[in-house]
Amino acid sequence: MSLSQECQQPLVSVIIPTYNRPDYLKQAIASAIKQTYQNIEIIVSDNCSPENPQALVAxxxxxxxxFWRHQQNVGMLANQQHGFKMARGKYVASLHDDDIWNEDxxxxxxxxxxxxxxxxxxxxDQYIIDANGIIDNAGTEKNTRGYKRDQLKEGIYQPFCKVGLVDKSIPTAASCVIRNxxxxxxxxxxxVGGMWDLYLTYLCCISAYGAYYYPEKLTRYRAHEQTDTMLSGSRDVQAKIRKAKSEMFCYQAFMEDAQLQKFRTYFQQKWLEAxxxxxxxxxxxxxxxxxxxxFWQALTKQKFNARTLVALSLTFTPQFLANKLIELSK
Incomplete structure (x- = not known):
């Protein structure tokens, strides 16, 4: 690409929030640098990692x-948002420190x-890769079908509330470019906590602008032991609590938005599940x-739900027996 061509391209800000994953971070940065689209700035926002990655970045x-390094851990969302606020580009794209982009x-x-x-x-669309960067073909296919991207044709979707908030087809945090x-x-x-990407999708949905789907797998999302949804033990419990609180906040906001009343029943069901x-x-x-x-709230506002009823019954079960049943359910 010639210098004149590069200057004619609009600037894209690549946002890489990071915390304590230097090996993965190195791969993420490398995939940004290798983009055939060259007019970019790469913003690495470090959430006060125990090992300062500044030398690695340099x-x-x-x-x-x-490069930006917080003097204390400000939380995942604040770190992500800081990167977005630093962006000078016409467009922004989020690249997690453990994910990888294809060159194109x-x-x-x-x-x-x-x-x-x-x-x-x-x-x-996106590939699913394991901790070693190997493509998980079964996981990839499940991901594509689960978010109904296999049913999307290339082109413009406007409005795209169902695509974004019901089907959740748009991987805003990993495989998306947004007009800044x-x-x-x-x-x-x-x-919104860890559901910031869903809330960002919501802001895009209510903007009155459209979305474009490009039906190729151009990014690689890494599923590994450090992923929040794959934690174990007490850390897993705390992650689930955080996620549920974030979901409740998001779905409550969606239910109350007059522009989304068509999907209110769906949002209420998701809120009750949370x-x-x-x-x-x-x-x-x-x-x-x-x-x-x-549990009471979930039961009184929906039809019979066995999961909720069983969970509620455990709150009235003697503690030692409830603990055993809870352990068996993990």
Whole structure:
């Protein structure tokens, strides 16, 4: 690519939030640098990792990289948002420190946005890889089908509330390019926690702009032992509690949005499911009295649900027996 061609391309800000994963971070940065679309800035925002990755970042010797290190751990969401707020590009794309982009990821999605000013984002499909970077073919196929990307045809979706918030086809945090000036990054509330990508999808959905689907697997999402959904023991319980609280906040907001009333029944069901999940997490962490109201709420606002009823019954079971049943259910 010539210098004149590069200068004609709009700047894309690649946001890489990171915490304590230097080996994976190195691969993520390398995949950003190797993009055939060259007019980019790479923002690495470190959440006060025990081992400062500044030397690793500097070792690439690439002037397009901007590094920021928080003096204390500010939490995953604040670290992610800080990267977005640093962005100077016309477009932004999030790249988690344990994920990888194909070399043509930006080259295929950015031109679509440039050609269609009525679009707020463009997204693609993704591979699932393991801790060693090996493609999990079965996991990839399950992921594509689970988020119904196998049913999407290439092209513009407008509106795209069902695609984004019901089918959840848009991997906003890993395989998406967004038009920067259309998002107020301060409008993402801290209560969304780990569901920030779903809430960002929501902001895009209600923008009145469209979304474009490019039906190729252009990124690689890593599923490994450090992924929140794959934690074990007490860390797993706390992760589930955090996720359930985030889901409850998001679905409550969606239910109350007049623009989304068509999907209110679906959002309410997801909100009730999150109530039960939160209650079970609290029950497993021995917070029985705190857990019980969430089960009652879920039962009184939906039809019979065996999962919720069984969980509620455990809150009235003698502690030693409840503990055994909870352990068996893990």
């Amino acid at each position: 070792s690439f010797g690439d002037s397009r990289i901007r 990821f930006l080259a295929k999605l950015v031109p679509v946005l440039e050609a269609n000013p009525e679009l707020i984002l463009a997204f693609c 000036n259309l998002i107020d990054w301060d409008s993402i509330p801290p209560e 109530n039960t999940t939160l209650g079970i997490g609290l029950l497993r962490s021995k917070q029985i009295a705190v857990a019980r109201p969430y």
